[in-house]
Amino acid sequence: MMEKLRPQAQGIQINAMQFLKQPSAAQLTKTGVSLHHFIGAPRWPMLATNRDPTLQEYGTAGKSANNNGCYAIIHSGGQMVTPSDYMDVIEAVQPEIFVPIADEVPGDASRKRTVQSVDRTLQWLDACLARLSGVRREQQHHVRHHQEGADGQQGGDAAEQQQRWRRGDADAAAEQDEQPAKRQRLEQGTDGGGGDGSGGGGGGSVGDKGGVAAQAMLEPPLVLAPVMGSRFPEERVRSAKAVASKPVAGFALCGFGMGEDAALHPQLLSAAVAELPADKPRLLLGMATPEEALEGVVQGADLFDCGYPTHATLNGYALSFPQRMPASNDESGEGAAAAAAAAEGAAAAGAQAGADDSKVNLWSLEYSTDKAPLVEGCTCFACRNHTRAYVHHLLHTHEMLASVLLEIHNTHWWLGFFESMREAVVAGQLGEYAAWFKERRRAARELQDPL
Amino acid sequence: SPALKFQVVAQQGRARTALMTLPHYVVETPVFMPVGTKGTVKGLTTEQLQDLDCHIILGNTYHLGNQPGHELVNSMGGLHGFINWPRGMLTDSGGFQMVSLLHLADITESGVEFQSPVDGSRMLLTPEESMAIQNGLGADIIMQLDDVVPATNVDPQRFEEATYRTTRWLDRCIKAHSRPNEQSLFPIVQGGFDVRLRDISLQQLVERDCPGYAIGGLAGGEGKDVFWRVVAQSTAGLPPGKPRYVMGIGYPLDIVICRWAGARNRTVRRTQTGA
Ligand SMILES: [Zn+2]
Ligand SMILES: [Zn+2]
Numbered sequence: 028m029m030e031k032l033r034p035q036a037q038g039i040q041i042n043a044m045q046f047l048k049q050p051s052a053a054q055l056t057k058t059g060v061s062l063h064h065f066i067g068a069p070r071w072p073m074l075a076t077n078r079d080p081t082l083q084e085y086g087t088a089g090k091s092a093n094n095n096g097c098y099a100i101i102h103s104g105g106q107m108v109t110p111s112d113y114m115d116v117i118e119a120v121q122p123e124i125f126v127p128i129a130d131e132v133p134g135d136a137s138r139k140r141t142v143q144s145v146d147r148t149l150q151w152l153d154a155c156l157a158r159l160s161g162v163r164r165e166q167q168h169h170v171r172h173h174q175e176g177a178d179g180q181q182g183g184d185a186a187e188q189q190q191r192w193r194r195g196d197a198d199a200a201a202e203q204d205e206q207p208a209k210r211q212r213l214e215q216g217t218d219g220g221g222g223d224g225s226g227g228g229g230g231g232s233v234g235d236k237g238g239v240a241a242q243a244m245l246e247p248p249l250v251l252a253p254v255m256g257s258r259f260p261e262e263r264v265r266s267a268k269a270v271a272s273k274p275v276a277g278f279a280l281c282g283f284g285m286g287e288d289a290a291l292h293p294q295l296l297s298a299a300v301a302e303l304p305a306d307k308p309r310l311l312l313g314m315a316t317p318e319e320a321l322e323g324v325v326q327g328a329d330l331f332d333c334g335y336p337t338h339a340t341l342n343g344y345a346l347s348f349p350q351r352m353p354a355s356n357d358e359s360g361e362g363a364a365a366a367a368a369a370a371e372g373a374a375a376a377g378a379q380a381g382a383d384d385s386k387v388n389l390w391s392l393e394y395s396t397d398k399a400p401l402v403e404g405c406t407c408f409a410c411r412n413h414t415r416a417y418v419h420h421l422l423h424t425h426e427m428l429a430s431v432l433l434e435i436h437n438t439h440w441w442l443g444f445f446e447s448m449r450e451a452v453v454a455g456q457l458g459e460y461a462a463w464f465k466e467r468r469r470a471a472r473e474l475q476d477p478l
Numbered sequence: 479s480p481a482l483k484f485q486v487v488a489q490q491g492r493a494r495t496a497l498m499t500l501p502h503y504v505v506e507t508p509v510f511m512p513v514g515t516k517g518t519v520k521g522l523t524t525e526q527l528q529d530l531d532c533h534i535i536l537g538n539t540y541h542l543g544n545q546p547g548h549e550l551v552n553s554m555g556g557l558h559g560f561i562n563w564p565r566g567m568l569t570d571s572g573g574f575q576m577v578s579l580l581h582l583a584d585i586t587e588s589g590v591e592f593q594s595p596v597d598g599s600r601m602l603l604t605p606e607e608s609m610a611i612q613n614g615l616g617a618d619i620i621m622q623l624d625d626v627v628p629a630t631n632v633d634p635q636r637f638e639e640a641t642y643r644t645t646r647w648l649d650r651c652i653k654a655h656s657r658p659n660e661q662s663l664f665p666i667v668q669g670g671f672d673v674r675l676r677d678i679s680l681q682q683l684v685e686r687d688c689p690g691y692a693i694g695g696l697a698g699g700e701g702k703d704v705f706w707r708v709v710a711q712s713t714a715g716l717p718p719g720k721p722r723y724v725m726g727i728g729y730p731l732d733i734v735i736c737r738w739a740g741a742r743n744r745t746v747r748r749t750q751t752g753a
Binding site: 028395396398408412413414416417420421423424426427428431432 | 516517518520521522523524525526541545546550553554560561562
């Protein structure tokens with residue numbers, strides 16, 4: 028079903044901690060394939076992070092962490108995770124990009140604990156990078172081995188494999204050139220064309236070449252270095268400065284959505300971003316609402332995780348918050364008034380108990396015979412094919428398909444929101460867009476309950 | 479029949495492959511019909527079902543009649559429109575599930591009496607009511623209300639009574655069926671494991687000249703040899719040019735044997751009974 032979310036959807040995020048156990052790194056490695064093939068999504072680039080944006084886990088952040096590792100809540104309970112455990116998972120999963128393990132602290136952590144978190148995360152980053160350069164050396168050895176012995180007797184899979192290995196070799200030789208090449212590969216969304224559909228076949232051919240090859244990563248993944256510092260701007264600056272010159276592909280702005288005051292975000296983000304090189308991507312984790320995500324874009328974040336659409340789905344909501352600024356809204360002074368009027372109009376028009384200006388509550392009895400799509404005008408798979416009445420029925424009968432259809436719509440809606448923010452940046456109108464969006468949402472909130 | 483055309487394409491012994499033309503789809507048989515109890519096959523979209531080459535699915539009258547109710551489904555364009563499924567659909571009578579799901583179900587000449595799961599009041603599902611619900615849901619194939627006797631029952635009198643009552647209820651269903659041009663009503667052969675009763679049931683139902691037939695009263699825990707014998711007897715007694723539906727079979731081996739014996743439509747019914 029994920030194919031239904033293309034072209035807006037371009038990658039998958041996974042929480043590396045969920046692969047500490049069942050399946051563990053060792054179990055996954057034994058399958059002989061990366062997580063892409065394991066979950067049947069060979070054509071999707073994968074980002075592995077240390078947290079799951081759909082879980083409220085900050086209550087235990089920083090609990091029992093020490094210099095050796097941190098505590099993670101996973102599906103089978105909680106456990107201590109060392110940087111080495113974490114890297115075992117990364118090697119088994121083989122994501123294209125990952126965020127190394129970080130010492131997360133809650134939003135109200137003391138300055139002393141925050142300083143410790145910044146220092147500890149830096150040490151762990153160095154440990155992860157050292158482990159990766161070990162992998163790279165091992166790869167170079169194997170590439171030479173294969174180039175000597177295997178020419179001329181390879182099938183399609185093996186030839187493709189060879190190509191991937193050569194690329195890994197080039198990466199190691201010219202570290203500076205590594206990032207653009209990889210970025211291009213990510214944009215293409217595949218590993219070099221044609222061969223991805225072969226699923227497990229690719230992994231099998233690695234295994235045929237000898238046990239070690241199957242266990243080593245094809246190429247080391249890109250690293251997004253964590254920027255910590257919690258609610259202290261000077262710690263954010265110190266952390267960002269320390270990672271700015273590391274040999275990494277980009278940066279992960281961590282430690283948000285941990286119970287801190289969202290009003291601090293602009294200051295904290297701008298302090299950190301100012302220290303980071305402009306030509307590398309910044310991942311922002313833990314933004315909880317559309318306003319927070321918009322603020323992240325304004326402050327220069329490039330990549331986002333997403334708990335918001337999933338939370339809407341779990342509550343039986345279809346997201347409907349305004350995404351696109353009306354084209355006529357160019358008079359800067361009148362923008363806010365127009366937005367407020369629009370919000371009022373929308374609220375009056377949709378004066379239904381189950382809906383406000385940001386979401387439609389499909390549990391509401393009001394929709395039991397409603398033949399309209401989840402959200403009027405939406406082009407997602409769920410809205411093109413199914414009615415509010417049907418989703419309402421599926422919710423009330425506790426059918427799995429309710430979540431499937433809502434998650435398709437909500438993810439589509441959230442992706443569309445980012446699309447309109449991109450368009451606003453291209454048009455040089457992000458400022459107007461942000462003002463319009465906030466006013467529109469504020470006006471709507473005064474009229475109705477927010478999500 | 480205006481709502482069902484059945485063309486045998488190839489035959490081997492009693493087994494055959496055929497094209498069954500329904501108002502919504504041309505179904506290739508023998509065919510497995512996935513169950514979409516409450517208007518969804520677990521977790522799958524109707525588009526995915528089409529990708530799986532699924533030709534026909536089941537809906538359960540008892541569940542859909544409770545929630546959201548057949549009037550609502552009818553106002554939403556029938557079950558096809560409500561769930562957006564363009565292909566074949568079959569609904570059961572609702573009787574089997576009442577007997578198997580509800581503890582206090584009683585069968586009388588008027589119908590199946592049961593205690594409402596909603597408010598505990600006594601309710602009655604008559605052949606006429608089953609037809610009204612199924613006409614509202616609008617499936618391509620609908621089933622008669624039959625008198626179901628658990629396979630574990632040891633009273634031969636009870637099987638005899640059920641055999642004749644099933645025919646009487648079929649006549650009431652035929653009379654109450656309001657959309658014969660759009661929906662095909664299938665009778666259900668009863669008679670327990672008694673060769674004589676099965677023959678009586680077969681003869682009476684075949685006389686009614688219905689568009690297709692179902693073989694009921696099986697998969698209730700009886701032995702395999704008994705099961706195969708009854709299926710073979712029933713398929714032999716049914717008209718060769720009409721579809722046959724073996725109800726409630728659950729194991730792959732049964733399906734292979736039934737096909738060999740000349741059965742057509744098959745369903746794996748979820749074992750909600752624990753029987
Ligand atoms: Zn939609
Ligand atoms: Zn399969």
